[in-house]
Amino acid sequence: MTQKRAEASLEHLRRVFTVPEGDDSTLARIDREISRNLAGFLKDHIVSEEREPAKLERDFMESSMPEDPCFVSEEARFLLEKVVAQSVHTASPAFIGHMTSAIPYFMLPLAKIMIALNQNTVKIETSKAFTPLESQVLGILHRLVYGRSPGFNDGFYRKWIQNRDHALGVFCSGGTVANLTGLWVARNRMLAPREGFAGVSEDGVIAGMRAWGFDHLVVLVSKRGHYSLKKSCDVLGLGKRNLVVVDTINHRIDIADLRRKIAEQKARRAGIIAMVGVAGTTETGHVDPLDEMADVATEHGIHFHVDGAWGAPTLFSERYRPLLKGIERADSVIVDAHKQLYVPVGAGMTLFKDPLALDSVEQTAQYIIRKGSRDLGKHTLEGTRPGMAMLVHSGLHVLGRKGYEMLIDLGIGKAGQFAKIIQASDDFELTTEPELNLLTYRYVPDWARDCLKSASPHAAARINDALSDLTEQVQKTERARGKTFVSRTRFELPQHHSQPCTVFRVVLANPLTTRQILGEILDEQRQIAKDLLDGATGRKLRAACAAAKP
Ligand SMILES: Cc1ncc(COP(=O)(O)O)c(C=O)c1O
Incomplete structure (x- = not known):
């Protein structure tokens, strides 16, 4: 994408430093849209399907500094098309994989004060x-x-x-x-x-x-x-x-x-x-x-x-x-x-x-x-x-101790509920009980669960390896589809002979994440897992289970 160049002049410099762009400029429109409806703006502009990092990088290969300035509106267009569209919707209630999550809406206008003052x-x-x-x-x-x-x-x-x-x-x-x-x-x-x-x-x-x-x-x-x-x-x-x-x-x-x-x-x-x-x-x-x-x-x-x-x-x-x-x-x-x-x-x-x-x-x-x-x-x-402390001050005052208390209680409560849903299902296994608002789990089809129960440590290691492959592929597929997101990590599970296993990791910090969304996440993962089990991943897991039989 080539940007329309402006002329390098004192006039241009003066304009970008002082006078806000006209009311009908792209920048002014974006500013208005963001102020009116940040969540909607992000939803409209972030494209959720995953693009290969290598493809993204192609838009950022130019290493020579542009000689002449471009219009702010042009840069804004570039950002919208190439950056915002390919950024991560961390505020989505279905994005429950990391510790970076939604922020309350009032932070946005207040952050402008901080940036404008540039202390x-x-x-x-x-x-x-x-x-x-x-x-x-x-x-x-x-x-x-x-x-x-x-x-x-x-x-x-x-x-x-x-x-x-x-x-x-x-x-x-x-x-x-x-x-x-x-x-x-x-x-x-x-x-x-x-x-x-x-x-x-x-x-x-x-x-x-x-x-x-x-x-x-x-x-x-x-x-x-x-x-x-x-x-x-x-x-x-x-x-x-x-x-x-x-x-x-x-x-x-x-x-x-x-x-x-x-x-x-x-x-x-x-x-x-x-x-x-x-x-x-x-x-x-x-x-x-x-x-x-x-x-x-x-x-x-x-x-x-x-x-x-x-x-x-x-x-x-x-x-x-x-x-x-x-x-x-x-x-x-x-x-x-x-x-x-x-x-x-x-x-x-x-x-x-x-x-x-x-x-x-x-x-x-x-x-x-x-x-x-x-x-x-x-x-x-x-x-x-x-002056980031200003925004912490705002959070502490606008939400108050009671507001933060509700956020904490909601997150921990929801993690407990999610854990119960997982435990009640016959194809997901809770791998760590939540203490705060994080938990881990994995998909284990019921037949593999039965094999694991009676397997020797050696045979269990093979099954766990195959299950780790499955977890990794489910997580990657889910991420690529872009509707929902959980992360994955790997550590030894004491309940499985302390063997290292890959598990899904969930962080429940967004107060807008509902029980229904959690159910949808499990449904999506279940579906992806079933599809994967029809292929090579399934064959590997079945072979590991067959080898575990006495
Ligand atoms: C327990 C703990 N300590 C330290 C850090 C590092 O924090 P930051 O990424 O803000 O540097 C993290 C980040 O996730 C964390 O979870």
Whole structure:
């Protein structure tokens, strides 16, 4: 598609920077349509059939920079035809495969304010009211996590919420940077300055290990931990192999193995930077026994970090809050606002129980983030950042605790209902019971189920392999059809001799997903599976079952 070129002129520049396009321009029309009916606009413009990535790439092969400008209306047309049409309808109630889901409608006009103002929250000189607003949002979430602990009362929050030298937490682009920030602080606090050593941030990891007498530095997390923790270990100079993986029992960290691994690490003279509890694992939504982990952390004096990227907002719910018992004992907790706080992508937070914790990463400079200033950039890993906290503020106020509570309760309730539907069917198998609003399952025809029951571990492995192929193909076919979407993942199933199996993964965060839609998803998958079982996939599964017969 070639775009009509405009003329490069001062006039053109002036127009794109200042005067909105005329009322009848494509851009103005799109703006009106979006404002009137965002959901309808997206539905009309997103083409749901899957196109090969290679075909999509053909529209984006040009590497030379266009010399002359084009009209905004032309670019808008290109975006509609080539980008919007081939984007993913994450807001669809039948899109229940990932942690990126619908956002409430009011975010759209409010986001325009944020973009139009173009504040930069690194320093107060470019963000003014956005700076205390961000601190307030961090304070509200800090109170959600820690506010029921002794001492975390009105007086505490009055003292710290807008403190110019210290912070209750930091805002960032998402869970990955939030985890990195938590571990960064943990590392710097552990390898603190001491005689002859200026601290790890000044002298580096090697000098830090020497000064503190460690041969290694490690972080512990269960095998369901998010891969961003590996990246953190890499970036912080620990090395990915020093992310020590702890076994799980029913997808939650095994406390006995945690204790064993701590002892092993101490024996090899490793400094334990942190142990990470997961509140809502990415794959199955399980919550580690945080209270017991906090006991272990206290006993050994280890920094306790909780990855609540997904699950921390469960604290809004009076009913389900107890699932996260112990989170208030964590030294640091992360929350992804673009997950269950329902703001657009690009917002995460790390909260620290101790308002002085972030001192260990404080950075000042001459022209900005000066010592004694209120600049948020003193404590953030990132420099220039958008005013995303504004949208979190809006979510917290427009929905309120009760609104978020309803969203959480709805999601978890729906996951329970979906699990029951799956369990009641004779051809789907629930592979993980939902604890929050995630669950996994797979299609197993009744005859294969019978074979599995009596099969030896060796024979079961063959059957499970064939079932994994089937699951993968069903998921890919469903995705290609584009009507509904669930994702897939692979892990060992304790109920099947701990053999690795591919399973469907469902995330129930969209309040508009109905029981009927869930039923339709199962019907579609059942139909696809039956078709596939008529072909090579079916032959493989039948052969595996025949071989399992005594
Ligand atoms: C438990 C958990 N932690 C961390 C992350 C990373 O978050 P982000 O993708 O926002 O960087 C995710 C993302 O899904 C997650 O599920």
